[in-house]
Every structure is written in C-alpha cells, then in structure tokens.
Amino acid sequence: MPYDPPRDVCVSAPTGSGKTLAYVLPIVEILSTRIVTRLRALVVLPTRDLVTQVRETFEAVGKGRGLKIGTATGHHSFAHEQSQLVADKSLELQGGSSKVDILICTPGRLIDHLHGTPNFSLQHLRFLVVDEADRLLAQSFQDWLAEVLAAVRPPPNPLPLPVISSALLPYPDALAPSFLHPHIPTDLDETKEPSCQKLLFSATLTSDPGKLKALGLREAKYFVVRSADGEQEGVAEGVAMEKFTMPATLREHMIVCESALKPLMLLYLIHHHGVKNALVFTKSAESTARLVRLVEFFEDAWAKGQGDRRARKIVARAYSSDLPPGERRGILEQFRKGEVDMLVASDLISRGIDISSVSHVVSYDVPVDMRKYVHRVGRTARAGREGDAWTLVEEQEARYFKSILKAANHLERVKRMRVSEKDTQDLSPFYDTALARLREVFSRAS
Numbered sequence: 001m002p003y004d005p006p007r008d009v010c011v012s013a014p015t016g017s018g019k020t021l022a023y024v025l026p027i028v029e030i031l032s033t034r035i036v037t038r039l040r041a042l043v044v045l046p047t048r049d050l051v052t053q054v055r056e057t058f059e060a061v062g063k064g065r066g067l068k069i070g071t072a073t074g075h076h077s078f079a080h081e082q083s084q085l086v087a088d089k090s091l092e093l094q095g096g097s098s099k100v101d102i103l104i105c106t107p108g109r110l111i112d113h114l115h116g117t118p119n120f121s122l123q124h125l126r127f128l129v130v131d132e133a134d135r136l137l138a139q140s141f142q143d144w145l146a147e148v149l150a151a152v153r154p155p156p157n158p159l160p161l162p163v164i165s166s167a168l169l170p171y172p173d174a175l176a177p178s179f180l181h182p183h184i185p186t187d188l189d190e191t192k193e194p195s196c197q198k199l200l201f202s203a204t205l206t207s208d209p210g211k212l213k214a215l216g217l218r219e220a221k222y223f224v225v226r227s228a229d230g231e232q233e234g235v236a237e238g239v240a241m242e243k244f245t246m247p248a249t250l251r252e253h254m255i256v257c258e259s260a261l262k263p264l265m266l267l268y269l270i271h272h273h274g275v276k277n278a279l280v281f282t283k284s285a286e287s288t289a290r291l292v293r294l295v296e297f298f299e300d301a302w303a304k305g306q307g308d309r310r311a312r313k314i315v316a317r318a319y320s321s322d323l324p325p326g327e328r329r330g331i332l333e334q335f336r337k338g339e340v341d342m343l344v345a346s347d348l349i350s351r352g353i354d355i356s357s358v359s360h361v362v363s364y365d366v367p368v369d370m371r372k373y374v375h376r377v378g379r380t381a382r383a384g385r386e387g388d389a390w391t392l393v394e395e396q397e398a399r400y401f402k403s404i405l406k407a408a409n410h411l412e413r414v415k416r417m418r419v420s421e422k423d424t425q426d427l428s429p430f431y432d433t434a435l436a437r438l439r440e441v442f443s444r445a446s
C-alpha cells in the first residue's frame with residue numbers, strides 16, 4: 001500500500017541454496033497480475049554470464065505468465081538494447097515507456113541506459129534486486145547505486161503538470177503515484193515513499209549496517225540461513241571478521257606442497273582421486289593458459305604410456321573473459337555434457353554460476369580471502385548434491401591460508417591431505433615429458 005511501503009530484505013544464505021528462486025518466484029507471482037507493462041523489477045548482477053543464467057530462470061518460472069523480460073549487458077549494441085527496452089524514444093513521456101516488466105542487467109550498462117535512453121525510467125519499480133550484493137557494493141561502477149536510488153525516488157521538486165492544450169489530450173503519462181501530484185503542503189504532510197522494495201542476496205553478505213548504509217534500506221529484515229547442524233555459531237554476527245555458512249554436503253581438503261609440484265598434485269588428483277567435472281581456479285590468465293597446455297601434454301604422454309589407444313584422456317579447457325561470449329557458451333555447454341572434464345578459469349566464474357554437474361572445485365592458486373574461497377568452493381555441492389573442494393597451498397602460503405580459515409572459524413572443516421613422492425611415482429615420467437614439451441613451446445613463443 002502506498003502508505004505502508006514494503007520492508008527491504010537482506011539474505012545471506014549458502015552457495016547453491018536457491019537464492020535465485022527466492023526472488024524470481026515472488027517477483028513473477030506478484031507481477032503476473034499487472035495490467036500494463038512498466039519496468040517493475042530490476043535485477044542487478046555483476047557479470048554477463050550471471051545475467052544470462054538469471055534470465056533463463058525467469059523465463060522458466062514465468063512461462064505462460066505474459067511477463068516481458070529484458071536484459072542489458074552490452075552484449076548487443078546500445079541501439080539494439082534501447083529498441084528492446086523502450087517503445088518510444090521520440091516523444092518525451094514523463095512516465096517512461098517500457099517494453100519490459102523485468103530487466104536483468106549489469107550495473108555499467110544500466111547506468112548507460114539511465115543516461116542515454118529517452119523514456120527509460122525506474123519510477124515504477126516495485127522490486128530492486130541486488131544479487132551478489134557484497135560484490136556489487138564493493139565496486140563503484142560509476143557510482144551506479146546512488147544513481148539508481150535517485151532514479152527510484154520522486155524528485156525533490158515534483159514535476160510540473162504539463163499544460164493540457166486540448167481536451168482531446170488527457171493527462172498523458174502514467175506517472176508513478178509518488179511522482180504524480182504537485183506537492184501541496186498540508187498539516188498532514190508525509191514524505192513520499194517510492195514503493196520499491198530492495199532485495200539483497202549473497203552467500204557472503206555483510207551484516208555490518210555501516211556497509212549497507214549506502215542502500216538507504218527501509219526497516220530491513222536480515223535473514224541468515226545456516227546449515228541444519230548448527231555449525232558455525234555466530235554466523236554473520238561478527239563485524240570485524242565475518243563468518244559464512246558452507247553447504248553441508250561439501251567436503252573440503254587442502255594439499256600443502258612446494259610451488260613447483262602444484263601441477264603434479266593436480267594430475268595426482270585427476271588420476272588417483274577421480275577429479276573430473278571440475279572447475280579449477282588460477283590467479284591469472286597466464287597461469288590458466290600454461291596449466292591447460294601442461295594437462296594436455298601430460299594426457300598425451302600418459303595415454304601413449306598406457307599402450308591403449310582408447311585410454312580416455314582428460315580434456316581441460318580455459319574459460320576466460322577474453323573469449324567471445326559465443327565461445328564461452330559453447331565451452332560451458334561441452335562441460336555440461338561431459339565432453340570437457342575440466343574448466344580452468346580465473347575468479348570470473350567463481351560467483352553465482354550454477355552448473356549442477358560440477359563435482360570438484362580445485363583452487364590451484366589459493367584464494368585471496370575468505371569470501372573468494374566461499375564462492376569458489378560453492379560451485380560444487382549445490383542444491384543438496386555432494387561435492388569436493390581441493391586447495392593447493394604453496395608451503396610459504398600455508399600460514400596465511402590457515403589464518404583466513406581460522407578467522408572464519410573454518411579451519412577444522414578443511415582436511416589436510418599428505419601426498420608423498422611414492423604416491424605420484426607412476427605419474428612422474430609422463431609429467432617430465434609434459435614439462436619438457438611445455439618448456440619447448442614457451443621458449444619458441446618467446
């Protein structure tokens with residue numbers, strides 16, 4: 001009701017626990033009764049891949065409801081996006097003119113439309129969803145948040161009523177109620193509140209009100225979902241060092257080794273612990289490329305060594321933001337089908353991506369902080385499935401890595417696995433061959 005605007009909602013719940021449906025379902029349910037199309041739900045996400053994923057969920061849930069769903073990510077030209085978003089760019093309409101009920105977007109492109117698309121208006125917003133909220137709040141993206149919040153609020157000086165030149169031209173413009181009337185002060189004056197409800201989601205959402213202040217939340221309710229076993233008391237109550245809940249079905253391991261042995265440890269996991277359907281996280285695009293080549297050379301040498309032509313080689317592919325979107329989609333599809341066993345990536349896909357077949361996550365390079373760790377390992381053990389997370393820790397990083405786990409009250413959950421020289425003995429000859437080939441290729445390239 002206009003006099004009782006909705007309370008805002010913050011949700012911190014483990015990775016893979018279904019946060020997307022937690023906002024898609026009510027939005028679709030509530031907006032399905034709308035009569036005319038206005039931009040009523042805006043979902044902001046940090047990456048294009050996530051926009052595509054959330055769009056698919058909206059389309060699946062909203063099928064047959066007649067809601068129009070749009071995206072704005074910069075994947076298409078600006079003019080094309082404009083034509084998808086607004087019906088009319090020529091006439092200036094105070095109420096805007098939206099072709100979509102729900103818009104899913106990245107913040108940069110959203111700001112471009114706020115600045116550059118006539119009749120693109122947020123005044124009718126009923127829902128503003130900020131998914132992966134901690135990540136989006138941490139990055140300024142042209143101060144997108146302040147601009148979006150300003151576009152949702154009625155202007156301080158209400159818009160003047162247009163001069164109605166003819167009885168045939170009724171008051172035109174379907175302005176949102178809080179934007180509509182000229183302000184006539186009365187004794188019962190109340191400030192106008194937009195009826196936009198803000199919904200924030202993340203597996204690592206801060207509970208520090210100071211950090212959420214920029215959102216101007218209204219009587220926010222903060223929901224924290226913990227695992228059933230009550231593990232990690234005090235989750236999200238700490239302000240200095242936040243603690244987050246992990247999926248209960250996740251097993252976590254670490255291997256501490258010399259830096260030079262990390263590739264061999266990965267190959268050991270592949271060949272002796274059945275690690276496939278795996279996401280492997282590295283720290284840089286360069287280290288991704290080297291690792292993919294090394295796995296390829298190793299698998300060639302290993303298959304040859306088996307003397308069996310049908311020996312199934314592990315297929316690893318690099319997945320990076322440099323690849324064109326079409327190619328990225330293709331690689332993900334091959335991975336989903338099991339034609340690719342291992343995707344090697346930077347933290348680009350460490351957040352939000354939902355691929356049910358991922359059974360292992362390997363942090364080939366240690367994550368820089370606990371948040372990154374939570375999101376990486378959360379690519380497996382989703383929706384009640386089991387999964388394993390492995391972290392390869394260089395000896396000199398062990399102290400640091402353990403300290404971030406300890407601060408998050410999580411050290412006990414991560415089991416240390418010791419791998420001796422004997423364990424990798426059978427792999428070593430093929431590994432040496434692969435290293436020699438890698439050196440050759442990289443020295444030729446330089």
Ligand SMILES: Nc1ncnc2c1ncn2[C@@H]1O[C@H](COP(=O)(O)OP(=O)(O)OP(=O)(O)O)[C@@H](O)[C@H]1O
Pocket residue numbers: 013014015016017018019020021202203351352353354356378379382383
């Ligand atoms: N009630 C449910 N029963 C079974 N599966 C569900 C249910 N709700 C959601 N899922 C599935 O769980 C998977 C994970 O959901 P989702 O991607 O929303 O997780 P998330 O909480 O947003 O995780 P992240 O923090 O990693 O983004 C999805 O494939 C979704 O379809």
